[in-house]
Amino acid sequence: MDTEKNQLLRFTTAGSVDDGKSTLIGRLLYDSKSIFEDQIQAVEKTSERKGHEGIDLALFTDGLRDEREQGITIDVAYRYFTTPKRKFIIADTPGHIQYTRNMVTGASTANAAIILIDARNGVIEQTKRHSFIASLLQISHIIVCVNKMDLVEYDEKRFNEIVHEYEELSSKMLVKDVQYIPISALKGDNVVNRSENMNWYMGAPLLHTLETLHISSDLNKVDARFPVQTVLRPQKEGYHDYRGYAGRIASGIFRPNDEITVLPSGFTSKITSIHCDSKEIKEAYAPMSVAMTLEHEIDISRGDMIVKSQNQPDCEQDIEIMICWLNNKPAMPRAKYSIMHTTNEQKAMIKEVLYKININTLDREYDDKELNMNDICKVKIRTTKPLMIDPYRKNRITGSLILIDDQTNETVAAGMIV
Amino acid sequence: MSKYYLNYLDELESEAIYVLREVYAKFQNPVILFSGGKDSIVVTQLAKKAFHPANIPFKLLHVDTGHNFPETINFRDNLVKSLDVSLLVGLVQESIDTGRVAEEKGKNATRNALQITTLLDTIESNQIDCAIGGARRDEEKARAKERFFSHRDDFGQWDPKNQRPELWNLFNSKHFQGEHFRVFPISNWTEMDVWNYILREKIEIPSLYLAHEREVIWRNNSWIPVSEHLIMDESEKVVKKKIRFRTLGDITITGGIESDADTLEKVIAEVSVMRQTERGNRADDKRSETAMEDRKKQGYF
Numbered sequence: 055m056d057t058e059k060n061q062l063l064r065f066t067t068a069g070s071v072d073d074g075k076s077t078l079i080g081r082l083l084y085d086s087k088s089i090f091e092d093q094i095q096a097v098e099k100t101s102e103r104k105g106h107e108g109i110d111l112a113l114f115t116d117g118l119r120d121e122r123e124q125g126i127t128i129d130v131a132y133r134y135f136t137t138p139k140r141k142f143i144i145a146d147t148p149g150h151i152q153y154t155r156n157m158v159t160g161a162s163t164a165n166a167a168i169i170l171i172d173a174r175n176g177v178i179e180q181t182k183r184h185s186f187i188a189s190l191l192q193i194s195h196i197i198v199c200v201n202k203m204d205l206v207e208y209d210e211k212r213f214n215e216i217v218h219e220y221e222e223l224s225s226k227m228l229v230k231d232v233q234y235i236p237i238s239a240l241k242g243d244n245v246v247n248r249s250e251n252m253n254w255y256m257g258a259p260l261l262h263t264l265e266t267l268h269i270s271s272d273l274n275k276v277d278a279r280f281p282v283q284t285v286l287r288p289q290k291e292g293y294h295d296y297r298g299y300a301g302r303i304a305s306g307i308f309r310p311n312d313e314i315t316v317l318p319s320g321f322t323s324k325i326t327s328i329h330c331d332s333k334e335i336k337e338a339y340a341p342m343s344v345a346m347t348l349e350h351e352i353d354i355s356r357g358d359m360i361v362k363s364q365n366q367p368d369c370e371q372d373i374e375i376m377i378c379w380l381n382n383k384p385a386m387p388r389a390k391y392s393i394m395h396t397t398n399e400q401k402a403m404i405k406e407v408l409y410k411i412n413i414n415t416l417d418r419e420y421d422d423k424e425l426n427m428n429d430i431c432k433v434k435i436r437t438t439k440p441l442m443i444d445p446y447r448k449n450r451i452t453g454s455l456i457l458i459d460d461q462t463n464e465t466v467a468a469g470m471i472v
Numbered sequence: 473m474s475k476y477y478l479n480y481l482d483e484l485e486s487e488a489i490y491v492l493r494e495v496y497a498k499f500q501n502p503v504i505l506f507s508g509g510k511d512s513i514v515v516t517q518l519a520k521k522a523f524h525p526a527n528i529p530f531k532l533l534h535v536d537t538g539h540n541f542p543e544t545i546n547f548r549d550n551l552v553k554s555l556d557v558s559l560l561v562g563l564v565q566e567s568i569d570t571g572r573v574a575e576e577k578g579k580n581a582t583r584n585a586l587q588i589t590t591l592l593d594t595i596e597s598n599q600i601d602c603a604i605g606g607a608r609r610d611e612e613k614a615r616a617k618e619r620f621f622s623h624r625d626d627f628g629q630w631d632p633k634n635q636r637p638e639l640w641n642l643f644n645s646k647h648f649q650g651e652h653f654r655v656f657p658i659s660n661w662t663e664m665d666v667w668n669y670i671l672r673e674k675i676e677i678p679s680l681y682l683a684h685e686r687e688v689i690w691r692n693n694s695w696i697p698v699s700e701h702l703i704m705d706e707s708e709k710v711v712k713k714k715i716r717f718r719t720l721g722d723i724t725i726t727g728g729i730e731s732d733a734d735t736l737e738k739v740i741a742e743v744s745v746m747r748q749t750e751r752g753n754r755a756d757d758k759r760s761e762t763a764m765e766d767r768k769k770q771g772y773f
Contacts, residue, residue, distance in 0.1 A: 062480035129635060131616040132609045134662045141480040143660055155637050162639040270477040283493040288526035296525065302490045302641075307476065331521040339476045343489035343522070356497050380637050394642045397497070454640045463646035465636045 063269060066145040066160040066193070068184035069170030074201045078170065078239035079133060079146055080111030085246035086261060088135035089114060111239070130160045139265040154413075154428035155380040157184065158468055161191040162454070165269050168197045168260075173206045173236075177219040183413045185220075189227035190376060190430065190470065192447055194272045196224070196232045197263060204238040208251040226416060228447070235260050273340050277444060278306025279367065279452050280360040281396035286345055298329075298345035299354055304396065304451035305444075306362065307339045308346070313363040316354055317442045322363055324349040340451075357398040359442045359452075367452055369440040374408075374472045376446075378430050381459065381466035385425035391466065393437060395455040401438045402457065408432040425467075432472070446470035481669055488515070488657035489522040490641065491620055495602055495655050496522075496529050498645040502602035502655075503560060505591075506532040508544035509720040510677050511606030513551070514666055515657055517675050519604075520555060528557050530604065535591050537564045537583040539701045539722040547678045562594035579703045582725045588771045592628040595652055602645075602653045610662040614765035620659050626650035628771035663718075667740045682739065683716040683731040694727025718743075 069075040083089050093114065101110040133144040145160030161167060167188040171181055188196055198220055206212045213236045224232055235244055236255055243249035244259040258266070286298035308314075312325045326347045328338045338344045346360065354360075361367060379385060385404055393402035407423040410431045425431055446453030457467040478486065492515075495502050504519060506512045519528045534548060552559045564583050567573045567590045576582060595603060609616045617632055621643040624630060636644055645653060658666070670677060688695035689708045695715050696702065701724050704710075715728035716739070733739045 058479055060480050061477060062483045129617045129632065131613075132660070133616065134610045134660070136662070136664065141662075141665070159637045159639055163641075273476070275476055283490070284497045286523060286526045290525065290527070293525055298525070300493055300522070302486060329524075331524045337476075341483060341486050341490075342478065343486040343493070345524075392646070394644065397494075450640065454642065456639055456642045456644065458644055458646055460646075463644070463648065465639070465644045468637070468639045 060140055061269065062141050062143065063166065063264060063267065064143045064145065064164050065166040065168060065264065066147055066157070066164040066188075067168045067170065068147060068157055068188070069201075070172070070178065070180040073170040073172050074112075074239045075146075075170055076112035076114075078168070078199065078201065078237070078245065079144060080114040081239045081242060081245045082144075082261065083114055083133065083135055084111055085242060086135050086137055130156045137261065137265060142264065154183070154187065155378065155468075157187050158191065158378045158380070161187055161193055162468065164191075164193050165272060166195040166197060166264070166267055167193045168199055171198060171200050171216055171220070173200050173202045173212055173216065176216050177223055179414045181220070182223060182416065185223060185227060185229070186411075186413055186416060186430075189224075189229050190378075192228075192450060192470075194230055194269070195267050196229050197260065198232060198234045199239075199260060200234065200236045201239055203236045203243060203249075203252065204241050208236070208238075208243075208249075210252070210254040213255075233257070233263060235263065274305035274449050275307055275339065276305070277365055277367070277449060277452075278308055278312075278362040279304040279442075279444070279449065280308060280346070281398070281452070282354060282356055282358045282360060283397050284356055285354065296347070297351070298347055299360065300343075300345045301360075301397065302343045303338050303340045305340050305449050306365075307337055308360075308362070309337050314348070314360050315363045315366060316352055317359045317361060317366070318369055318440055319353070319358070321350075321352045323352060357396075359396065359398075361442075367442045367444045369442055371437050371440050372405075373435050373437065373441065373443060375433060375435060375455070375469040376430065376472060377425070377433050377457075377470075378468045379425045379427055379466065380468060381464055382427055383459070383462070383466070384427075385467070390460075391457040392460055393435075393441075393455055393457055395441050395443070396452060398441060400441070402435045404433050405436050406434045408434065435469075443471050445472060481665065481672065484658070484661055484665060485518065485521075485669070487641075487660065488518045491643070491655060491657040492519050492522040492604070494643055494645070495604060495657075498643075499602040499653070501598070501600050502604060503531045503533040503598075503600050504528075504604045505606070506534050506548065506559075507606070507720065508534070508540075508548050508678060509606065510666055510670065510681060511608065511658065513606075513675060513677055514661075514669060515604060515606045516551065516555070517673065518657060528555055531558045531560050533560045533562065533594065533600070533603065535562045535564065535587045535594065537587060537722050539583055539699075539724050541678070541680055541697075541720065541723050541726075543678050543680050544720060560594065560598060562590045564590045566590070567593065579705060581703070583722060584725065585767065585772075588628075588767065592771050595628065596650075600652060601647070602655055604655045604657065606658060607656050608661050608663075608666070609656075609659050618656060618659065620656055621645055622654045622656065623647065624652050624654060624771065628652070630654075630769050630771070632765070632769065664740075664743060667736075667743055671736050671740060678720065680717045680720060682736075683714050683734040685712060685714055686728065687711070688713050688715060688728065692727065694729065696725075696727055697723055699723045 097113040131146045147157045147160035217234045237244040246261045283301040409418040444452040453471045455469045459466045573586045573589045619638045687698040716731045733742045
């Protein structure tokens with residue numbers, strides 16, 4: 055593997071309980087030779103004990119004791135594999151209805167989503183839900199895998215029907231790039247290797263598709279945003295006047311001599327240097343972790359944002375967001391929560407629920423305004439101080455936030471700024 | 473292709489540095505759990521980068537079972553000196569002497585599980601609110617479900633079925649008095665990533681990772697080093713072998729593999745074709761199918 059050039063692709067998988075999601079992941083890992091002998095032996099032993107014929111690929115993704123006992127996935131699990139072209143991180147999310155929050159979690163960091171459809175059943179309610187979440191979380195690339203093609207005699211007509219059904223569905227959502235692949239995870243058709251059972255399919259197998267997805271243009275390179283994490287002030291000889299603003303570039307490109315503005319204060323200055331470790335760099339872009347020094351001594355602390363002066367985010371206290379409620383305890387009307395947005399932490403109040411999305415029909419519901427676990431609603435919030443925001447569809451970092459319940463300290467909601 | 477993208481190692485490095493800076497900003501008294509193994513060494517080096525030109529703002533915490541490789545302790549002391557950080561040591565022997573834990577008996581006895589008590593006691597008595605670890609999600613199935621910021625209750629326990637959802641890069645670090653967090657900056661790294669990074673950054677690691685001659689016995693399908701702590705039975709024969717270690721734990725339970733890889737490049741070449749997981753030679757993981765999950769729930773690393 056070329057450590058100098060190869061990129062990282064994060065993807066998530068979504069499917070209903072019996073769509074064969076675990077088998078697909080097991081197949082990807084197994085056929086790409088990412089599974090070690092002792093893991094294979096352990097799975098062979100378990101498969102035999104459970105009376106399975108041959109090796110049960112789904113067992114490679116089993117995790118916690120309860121999951122193995124009940125044969126279900128409870129929580130997001132992360133899997134890793136590498137090919138000579140890329141490193142992959144899979145956010146393996148459960149397909150159960152009650153675990154919408156897990157899919158939102160897995161999707162929040164993903165560049166791509168695999169949506170699994172059972173060839174026998176076609177597009178079902180869960181497919182809609184998963185696709186909607188993928189579009190809500192602005193995953194740039196969707197790969198629809200029509201699975202279990204072996205059970206419909208590898209029929210081209212059936213595949214085309216499903217593609218058609220899905221196109222109808224996705225036309226109602228904001229998705230940029232959709233690809234369709236007929237597969238059989240169980241038999242290995244079109245997962246890693248080309249299927250000989252579907253010569254009518256002209257596209258690439260799944261793995262090749264994942265290896266060649268064009269992801270470097272997904273990042274926002276226009277709006278330069280640098281949320282400050284901490285200020286470095288070394289207590290060392292030779293560094294008494296040094297002040298480094300440390301953080302990770304959220305978007306855009308910064309260079310020494312750029313005119314910058316610090317928000318929310320509005321002070322302006324110029325970048326004198328950017329470095330990572332002891333190495334000075336000429337250009338910093340997302341998602342680099344760097345430290346910057348400025349020409350003027352200004353009061354800057356965690357939660358502030360350094361931006362280029364000619365391109366600034368909105369500073370708002372009243373914000374409209376799409377929210378996914380993640381907690382058992384429903385939202386209390388006008389209750390206050392802690393809010394985390396980039397490195398900024400404040401209090402916020404949910405002022406009004408505008409509507410709820412019925413994720414089965416994708417209709418807006420204006421009557422039911424209770425925020426229960428797994429609900430997705432559009433709401434208005436007000437924060438104690440202005441947040442420096444961009445719309446989520448333009449910027450995943452400065453457009454996202456979470457709410458925390460101060461009584462339990464739990465993360466109760468994920469928000470995307472409209 | 474656009475030139476504005478990071479390769480995967482740079483992206484992993486940047487993610488880890490981001491996580492370490494979040495820890496510094498959000499906790500009062502964080503420490504790095506330092507075992508002397510390659511993963512905790514990499515985390516320590518990442519911390520050095522994250523805060524340059526300032527010193528690492530964390531103490532190192534070593535839970536010392538007393539069953540160490542002498543090389544590990546030497547390495548630890550040199551590193552602490554060169555980085556100018558302070559070192560906290562939690563002694564398992566002390567937990568045994570004060571009756572907090574009882575030593576296992578017999579030939580397969582280990583002090584592995586005893587570390588949990590020593591670790592939690594040290595965390596409590598030093599009022600540590602965050603322990604940074606080098607655990608990776610690819611190591612073990614229970615670890616695959618771990619968060620970057622992982623909450624521990626006031627008994628130090630992990631509740632895997634009730635974890636806080638972790639979205640984007642927004643880490644919820646809120647906790648009540650007595651609770652603490654475990655934070656894993658290299659969650660998304662694999663064994664190969666760690667090796668490639670060590671090579672690229674020319675990070676110094678203990679010589680134990682490279683092939684060397686050693687007196688060993690054959691037990692549980694691996695070469696266990698002979699030491700004063702090893703209890704042998706009559707059937708076990710001491711032989712001299714050229715071995716290296718893939719992970720470093722207690723000297724009594726860490727098995728080596730036969731190898732000629734005496735340089736980093738050779739180790740990486742060997743690891744990349746290796747057909748056994750790295751923890752395959754750790755007796756502590758072999759005890760049952762859920763050995764790691766069970767220990768983690770109680771407060772293990």
